[in-house]
Amino acid sequence: MGERWRQIATAMAVGLVAGVMVAILRVWSATLRKQTSQLERLDRYMADGRQVLAVFWHGKYLPLFPLAKGKHAVVITIDSFRGRVIGEICKRFGYRPVLLPADVNAHGFPALVAQVKGHASLIALALDGPIGPLHRIRSGALTLSAVHGVVLAPIGVASSRKIVIRSRWDKQELPLPFSRVAVAVGDRIELDHKVDEGGAMPMEEIVRQAMDAVERQARELLPGMPHD
Template structure:
């Protein structure tokens, strides 16, 4: 009985917290001057028959909830209270969450492979998440592309005014209301077409260059928007 009450209370808590965040994100998103035209690239990559892993830095993910809404993307998170809140937010914006056991490091890559084998067309993943270190590229994304032919689609976010949470490991960025915000999508990266010379470090450099390029592109687009 105690366990049932605990589970019910947790479920209610998840729903309340997620609902509050969704309401805030929708109001906040409505206030932004945004350019998300390049998200159409994701749709075109999928339409061309690719299985796509959309990758971004963990500190940039908050604006993507409302700005990329409606895409049938799989979002993988951890089965904790925080992870369940994220999963509920994902569902309300049209994404498909997958909850991993708490020992995510042991289950993350096998779950990615399982989704690929089940023909998932679009998966979203923070390259340095869920616990960092900051901008450290996870090997799972590299293996998924190199071994299974999944193409990586780098995503960059730039905003004119934002709060940077420097005390967090990921330096989370939260664009302020009424800011200009840009989401850029880079060229596809297919590591299965890359030579094995240089090993993991070589693959990391390729992906890092792609991430740096898409972040620059987002900043260029932002600079061209009217003040």
């Protein structure tokens, strides 16, 4: 009986936290000046019937909840309290969450393949999530994408005014209300054509360069924003 009440309490807490976050995100999103037209590129990438894995840095994911609404993506997260909150937020914005086992290295990626292969056109994943380190690309996701022919679509997010939570491992960025926010979608990457061979560039470096490029692209969509 105690375990049952604990599960009920956890579910209620998840729903409460998610509800508050969704309300904040909706109000906040309504104040932003958005440039999100490049998200249409994802539809073109899916047009040939290939699965698309949209990848972004963990510290940039928060604005994507409201800004990418309507894309009906499967969002990958971890089965934990925080992951369940993210999953509930996903549902309320029209995404389908998939909660992977907490032991990602042993069970997570095979579970990812089992749950989304053949059932989702668009999958969303933070490349360096859920616990970092910052911008450390998880090679397992890339290898599985290559083996199963999943196309990668790099996503970049930039804002004209923001708060950066430097105490967090992912240096999470929170665009301020009434700021300009841009979402960029880079050229698609077909890793099944780039599996490491002698003398070839490692997949991680290919993807890292693409992520650097799409982040620059997002900044360039914001006139007057200083470039790094």
